[in-house]
Amino acid sequence: MDNADVADKDIPNGDVEDLEALVVGAGFGGVYQLRRLRQEGYKTKLVDSASDYGGVWYWNRFPGARVDITIPHYEFSDPELWRSWSWTQRFPGSAELRAYFRFVAEKWDLRKDTYFSTRITAAVWNEEEGKWLVTAANGRHFRAKYFLLNTGFAAKRYIPDWKGIDRFQGTWVHPSYWPKTEPDLTGKRVAVIGTGSTGVQLSQQFSQVAGEFVLFQRTPNLALPMRQVEYAADEQAFPRENYTKFFTDRTQGFGGILINFLPRATFDDTPEQRQATYQKLWDEGDFHFWLGTYHDMMFSWDANKEAYTFWRDKDQRPKLKEMLAPEIQPHAFGCKRISLEIGFYEIFNQSNVSLVDVNATPVLEVTEKGIKTTEKLWEFDYVICATGFDAVTGGFNEIDIGGTSGQKLTDKWLEGVRTYLGLAVSQFPNMFFTYGPQAPTAFCNGPTCAELQGEWIVNVLNHMREKGSKSIDAEEQAESEWTKGVSAIANASLLPTAKSWYMADNIPGKVRQPLIYLGGVPTYYKTINDCAKNGYAGFNLK
Template sequence: MQPSNSDSNLGELDVLIVGAGFGGIYTLHLLRQLGRSVKLFEAGSGFGGIWYWNCYPGARVDSNVPLYELSIEELWKDWTWTEKFPGWAELREYFYYVDSKLNLKKDIRFDTRVVSAHYDANTDRWDVKAEDGTVARPRFLVLCTGFAAKKYIPPLTGLETFQGVCHHTSAWPQEGVPLEGKRVAVIGTGATGVQVIQELGPTVGHLTVFQRTPNFALPMVQSKLDRDHQQKRKALYPTIYRRRRQTISGYDFNPYPRDLFSVSREERRLFMEDLWSRGGFHFIVSTYQDILSNEDANREAYNFWKEKARERLHDPDVQETLAPTVPPHPFGAKRVCLEQTYYEVYNQSNVELVSLEKNPIAEITSDAIITGDGVRHEVDVIVLATGFDSVTGGITQIDIRGVDGTTIKDKWANGVYTNLGMMTGNFPNMFFLYGPQAPTAFSNGPTCIEVQGDWIAACIKHMLANHLTRIEPTREAEEEWRNLVMNNSSKALFHKAKSWYMGANIPGKPIEQLNFVGGIALYDSLCQSKAAKGYEGFILSSIDKTSVARVNGV
């Protein structure tokens, strides 16, 4: 949907939103209700954000419905799902259903990738340019780029010489790739890698999995859903949606308020068995409250997980590679994903597991991957499940320049500074959702997005109603928020793992906690408190600078 030459300059807007995933469409819906000019630019050709780009084999969400959807009654009252954990195709259908109800498309420009946004301090507006030449000058810029918008491909020697098919999971062709009977290599065993591997194992000719670090995957316990059951349960939906804002992870359940070793061995065994049988994230979220802070308790949880994983694996060497005796990092300190048949795949004769810790990739040739032991793995297709420059990458890949011309990438080069995980100093009137120093990676997506979207919409409404044209955090507030984020994280075990939670997967990226660990309920409370105090920790002013409100601190 490329714009014609006549409409490539949108001129002055009240708000421009970037990204048409959950965050973008929710914020667009809220801000249009203010009766102001609001537009949305989306790089893809359709709705969904991550669910537009993620169409690789096996892609599906690992948060269950109805938790993983918007809480707007107009949307959920007539919509039904077919699975507890929907796949990418059904999620896309949901987004188009949302559009049919809210008529969002009229204010969205697809195939419009934002490449730069420069702040004009003389007018308190952003000069925004897209790759196709589209320009706009919004008063407020809202970035809904998500935490996984910039793919990462490690430096693999010879990758450019490979003559077969090669795709990163987040750049999978929309028309799909024929893989049946092919020799396929999957590099990476993160969340996307697990999903691809369990999907392809039964259908490809030969599958070679290259694993750097084992994934402590949990059982999804998928199930089909019927319309009648969902309709009967919808009387509870408003309660469920209110409850998810009251919990740590934005689901409708919380950690068990006891320490692991405060109960008998028998009690904790039965409790863990119960959590395991429920599936989803119950085993990591609903478990004892000290699992992520006490190393001994954490090891107990890992040993239980290891036992369960090894029960499903036949080969002792594969057992040790996928579920090692000594864990490489604390359980839950790296992203835990959900699986359905992941471990059974490795029992198949056509599946080979290669430990990159023992034999790293030495070279990729036109038709093979050669490991450090000299073994040549001939392949037709390479699937790069190598992850993302997570949390910050979607923002820093855009040429965003603040008041003094400094880029956001340069500002965060030595560490991230934000206030409330939604704004950063020197970049006035720029908000971001589901990004750095918010609950992002530790929360159910729609919950975090609604908490932040509501706050941003209320803030912009306040600005417009009071004829204020500029808002940005104070440096003091940024420092205090950063300290809160880091101090909360230091009480947990996250720093003992090299994960994308900490930016450790990207060479040269500062090692720091990129997410707010305190939970949705606390986060929501802190955000509302600052708003109630006249946006404490922010500087608000009008364009003539005659009306200025400055409140320091957090």
């Protein structure tokens, strides 16, 4: 069926809600867009499959779940919010983050224009009308000029295709499906599969209560100390009178936070100076040792090895050191997602904790009682499958999106993702997205990019309104050049040398390519704004 043939007769009762903009996803990106588009006078609705705001933090409610970006980085810059909101920790937990979203929803009066428990399943571009016809699983239908996706980089769970999972008689759960009623794991036999950020956080929690705790590891996590801080009363990281300048300045940090690489290379310093620099960064906690270090750390193997050697030789390493901090560097430091830890390495000194290297003893199958490796059968009551997500593109592929001439987005991306500016896709007019492929995304603080990309999208919609334009579509040549540029920046670094979800390595069959723009937030921000100043060069307006 041609897209132009889609009509009300194809929808039960012809029940279609007409909008100017439909925003998908109620995390930072989505709620910011709803607020701003309403302020600009657009008839807008926000939809989300969850039952409340929070995006990934609605789902990530497992024990120990917390953000690894410090406050006040990890909040909106609106003074109406920060003047009256206080955090209890430097790195807030997921429950506090959900409370923050409820606070934002009240302050910005979002609920009247939000549909929860509404999972979008399909969206089709109608060329004749210049609108998107969007369908939800619960029977809602929308007709909107603009289709704005904010699905984030962790929207589609990934569970390995291990033989026998369906036979397991205990509880097998992906942590983003964690039950709202907390199960009691005291004294239980508990396994965590995976050593990403979630695996680290879960391990720190469950190792303290489980009778037997086992972590299944494929790759060691080169985690850094978090340095958590508890705040009392109205105490915060620094006085609120400094917040206005802070929120302006955070856009100038490489990752949308006020941490920047040093203006010198690793071997510009003497060995003694390097050790002192590394130690200072280490003591600060957060991502300073990763993103505030020498500027050549992720571009030079010799520089990278220096950083890894310092990390490996920290004196708090426990037994099992060769598995957790190998003598031979397992991959380029910082080229897999760095996690922040609070006592993670110390848990392996406990008698109830075991570490299984699935490279040395691969998993053969899952049985009724547990996980069978080439070494033994490990019996469990609970298995938490912290194996991550079909990162960055998974949320898009969960929706059947049809563009011009009936082209499917999944088909277009079959041989690799292509976008323009990490904001749009050629042949999918009037569709924009935040925190998606080929933008800074995982190398950008969520609220920072929600505001930067969100404002750009609002501005382009205003530009179209002023010009009386019906549609805007990225040019294929511009898209091709952007995609090549993203790869060129990544290939100049050590990032492609490591297997990671940054390179789409964690999903079998997924095309290996850099999914993240690595030029940094300031350069990205300048680039998209230059595009706007030049009349939205690289786009066709009709």
